[in-house]
Structure formats: structure tokens, C-alpha cells
Amino acid sequence: MTTYSATFQPLHLDQLRSHLLPGDGNEHAAYVLFNEASIAFEPWDRQAHRKFISAEVIPVADEHVIESGPTVITWATTSLMAVLKRAEARNQRVAIVHNHGAGYPFFSEQDDENEPHLVQMAINRNGPGTPLLSFILTADGVLAGRVWLSSKFHEPLRMIRVIGDRFEFHYPGGGTGYTRTAFHRQALAFGKTLNQDLSQLRVGVVGCGGTGSAVAMLLPRLGIGNVLLIDNDIVDATNLNRLHGARQADADAMRPKVEVVARAITELGLGTRVVTKEAWVGDPECRDGLRACDIVLGCTDDNDGRMFLNRLALFYIIPVLDLGLAIKVGDGDPPELKALDGRVTVLLPGSTCLSCRCVTDPVIAAEEAMRREHPAEYEKRKAEAYVFGEGNPSPVVVTFTTELACMAANELLNRINGFRGPPMKNLVRKFHLMEDFKPGAKPRPGCALCDDAGYWGKGDVDPFLDRS
Numbered sequence: 001m002t003t004y005s006a007t008f009q010p011l012h013l014d015q016l017r018s019h020l021l022p023g024d025g026n027e028h029a030a031y032v033l034f035n036e037a038s039i040a041f042e043p044w045d046r047q048a049h050r051k052f053i054s055a056e057v058i059p060v061a062d063e064h065v066i067e068s069g070p071t072v073i074t075w076a077t078t079s080l081m082a083v084l085k086r087a088e089a090r091n092q093r094v095a096i097v098h099n100h101g102a103g104y105p106f107f108s109e110q111d112d113e114n115e116p117h118l119v120q121m122a123i124n125r126n127g128p129g130t131p132l133l134s135f136i137l138t139a140d141g142v143l144a145g146r147v148w149l150s151s152k153f154h155e156p157l158r159m160i161r162v163i164g165d166r167f168e169f170h171y172p173g174g175g176t177g178y179t180r181t182a183f184h185r186q187a188l189a190f191g192k193t194l195n196q197d198l199s200q201l202r203v204g205v206v207g208c209g210g211t212g213s214a215v216a217m218l219l220p221r222l223g224i225g226n227v228l229l230i231d232n233d234i235v236d237a238t239n240l241n242r243l244h245g246a247r248q249a250d251a252d253a254m255r256p257k258v259e260v261v262a263r264a265i266t267e268l269g270l271g272t273r274v275v276t277k278e279a280w281v282g283d284p285e286c287r288d289g290l291r292a293c294d295i296v297l298g299c300t301d302d303n304d305g306r307m308f309l310n311r312l313a314l315f316y317i318i319p320v321l322d323l324g325l326a327i328k329v330g331d332g333d334p335p336e337l338k339a340l341d342g343r344v345t346v347l348l349p350g351s352t353c354l355s356c357r358c359v360t361d362p363v364i365a366a367e368e369a370m371r372r373e374h375p376a377e378y379e380k381r382k383a384e385a386y387v388f389g390e391g392n393p394s395p396v397v398v399t400f401t402t403e404l405a406c407m408a409a410n411e412l413l414n415r416i417n418g419f420r421g422p423p424m425k426n427l428v429r430k431f432h433l434m435e436d437f438k439p440g441a442k443p444r445p446g447c448a449l450c451d452d453a454g455y456w457g458k459g460d461v462d463p464f465l466d467r468s
Helices: 010-020 078-090 109-126 181-190 192-200 210-222 248-253 257-268 284-292 303-316 362-373 375-383 398-417
Strands: 002-008 029-042 047-059 065-069 072-075 093-100 132-138 143-150 153-156 159-163 167-170 202-206 226-230 273-277 295-298 320-329 337-347 426-430 435-437
Touching: 002 010, 002 143, 002 153, 010 029, 010 047, 010 093, 010 132, 010 159, 029 078, 029 132, 029 284, 047 284, 078 093, 078 109, 093 109, 109 132, 109 143, 143 159, 167 398, 181 192, 192 398, 202 210, 202 284, 210 226, 210 257, 210 320, 210 398, 226 257, 226 284, 257 273, 273 284, 284 303, 295 303, 295 398, 303 320, 303 337, 303 362, 320 398, 337 398, 362 375, 398 426
Parallel strands: 002 047, 002 159, 093 132, 202 226, 202 295, 226 273, 295 320
Antiparallel strands: 029 047, 029 093, 065 072, 132 143, 143 153, 159 167, 320 337, 337 426, 426 435
16 A cells, blocks of 8 residues: 655745635636655655656636636646647656635536546556655645546545745645644643644654654654654663763673664653664655655754755655754863853754854765765774764763753744744854844855755655765
């Protein structure tokens, strides 16, 4: 069995709203071209998944409209043939979108009668197996959708995401506001709908050390329904004071961090489904799980992993909240504290990438990749001083890694609920000064990630994420 979902970039949804909802009360139509992520095995449902990612909006021009009224829209299908030709040339999928009045996010009998003819046109033009997506946008902003797999058969879209300054999630049964007893007091603060939205989400946590384990333990307590844990490290004695859920027995047994954190989540009994990958985030075995996520929290401290996640955010329109903690000390006993900074950066199309923010260093990332993939060569070059080597361990304190996790979780809530107004793209908390800053950064001219939209919503490409 295969499930289906769709993600809209905010620019595309704005274009649809402008065209479909001009305020005249009539129905209008548009096409959307989608790129695709083909997920062979989604780890929670253990089945295939196809995720469609918006790439371009093409309004149905007035000259092609035959009839438009409060409950009807018909147009010349010659426009569909032109769009199908463009989609075939770009290996994209076509969607038809029309509007309904407020409070009616349902396909009508007329939709059920008309759309099979359009599906057959798509199959005749672009070949057997060509899907055709169909969406409704209501006057009050609700999205509903389905994908036609033949002229006689369609499947619902499990989730429709709109990922921008706010994260919107539309799904069958959404808005009913069912809340389990454990989350009743959270509903008193934010309403029942947020709890329901959180229960539907698939959230990845990359890195399960001090910060990542704190993040991972917050997610089920917020009511996140599905969690993916990725880390390739084991527990040792130096982790025990900050790795949430870890015990001395775990260090003695050298248990994988993902296994320990997953056990702690399960023991909470809050119903969160958790899956683990004991691997580096860029390993091929992680791709299906990552692409299936709605949101990812990056808690890794390696440059190459951060650069990988930055590309993932852009190619698949999966928001990545990147977390970092920097503690700098001088000589002396006790050491002189020079910096104690926690950072949360939201990675999305339109935001400045980590390289342009000087968070990641491509040279160090290349060294990390060499150490991971060619350890013998790395050790040789380290001995010859061609690479820097690991250096001394960085200072870390559990109270600050845990507070950093709370900073990220609260920004995630704000992006969904809007409880504190405009979202932030980059927040730095100087713990030792008790001050928050929102430093900005401009893309470097020519940056392929943030100064060029070519990768945004690109979906599956070969090589993966266009990383050679």
C-alpha cells in the first residue's frame, strides 16, 4: 500500500489565494506543477509514501474559462494539455486546484463527475500511471486534496502542509480538536486543535546527545505522534550527566544513544511511535525516514551533518531547526567564562543558509567526511598536519543543553500556533548575560542554497541532494 501527501511553498499558496479568491464569490481554477519524493518505506507505517512538493502555479486564464459561478467552474481543456506537456518535459506532476465557499472542504458530485475525464486526458497525454492531483481551497483557508491514480480510482492525501513563516497542516478530520487526558492542560493554554495537529506529525531528531536527548524527551510530552531518532554514537560515562534517559548500565554495555532515548520515550507511555537509525544522518539508510518527516530538529555538532540537513530543508521543504551551543572558556581554575551562547536557526527556503551564517565550514566538513569514509587516510593526513584533528572536547553543561532544547520546542510551537507573534529565523541566547539576540545574515552572492531558488522544492534528484 502507498500513502500520499503534499507540501506547498508559501509563495505558491499566496499565488493560489490571489487567483482563486479575488472576492467575487465565484469559483476559479489553476494548475500546480509538483516535484516528488518517492519514499520506498516510511518507518512508522511501514509502507511506501509519495510526497508531492509544489514547484509552480499556473492560473487558468480568463480567456479559457467557459463558465464561472458560486458553485461551478468549467474551462477549455486545451490549457491542461499545455501544462501536461510542460510537466512531462520536467518530470513533474500536475494538480488542478479550484475554490469552494467557506466551510465546504469537500469534493462535490460535480467534481467527481468531471475529474475522471481530466485524469484520462493526463494518462492519454503523458502515459499510463500518470497521477493527477486535485485540491480544494476554501474561502476560509482550508485545503483538501486527493490523487487520482486512474480515471476510476483516487486516494486521499494523508497530509497537506504549508511550510513558511507559519507551519500549517491540513488532513482528514483536522480541526475536530480531540485531546487525550494527558494533554488536557496543554489544550487549556493553546486549544485542542494544536494537540490534534501535534499528534499527526512526524518529527526527526538528528543527534541524540545532551541537546538531542532533551529535545527528544520534550516531543512526546508535547504530544508529537511520531519521532525518528538518528545517531551513530554510543553512551559512555561522560554522557551520563546530560544524556536524558541514560543510566550507568547503558554506559557499561556501550548501548547506542538512539536505543537509550527510544526506551525512555516508550516508557513515558504517551503513545508516541518512535523509530531509530543507528547511522550518520547522510547515510542512505536514513533517507526514507528523513524525507517522510514533517519537521526535523538538528542537534548534531558536525559540520558535514549540518550542511546535509540544510540541503534537505530546501530540496524537500522540510523545516529544520538547527541547534548549537558554544561555551568558550579561558585559562585558570575555575576557567574564565568568555561565551555561553545557545542558538536556534530555522532553515527554510528564503532563509540564510548555515554556510553563509558562518556556522559551518566546508573545509572542516570535508575532513569529517574523510574521517568517516576513509579513516586510514584521515589518520595519515592528521599525522602529517594536513587536517586539524579532533582537538580537545568542548565544555558542556546539562542545564544549558536542556534550555536550548526548550528554545527550539517553543519556536516549533510558535510556528504552528503563533502564540508569540512573528517567528524568528535565528535566535541566540547569551545565557551568561541573560540576553537574547536575533542576528541577521545576508546570503553570499551566488550561494546555490540561499541566493538561488533552483534547489527549493526540487525533491528527488540524482545524486541525492545533488551532493557528489
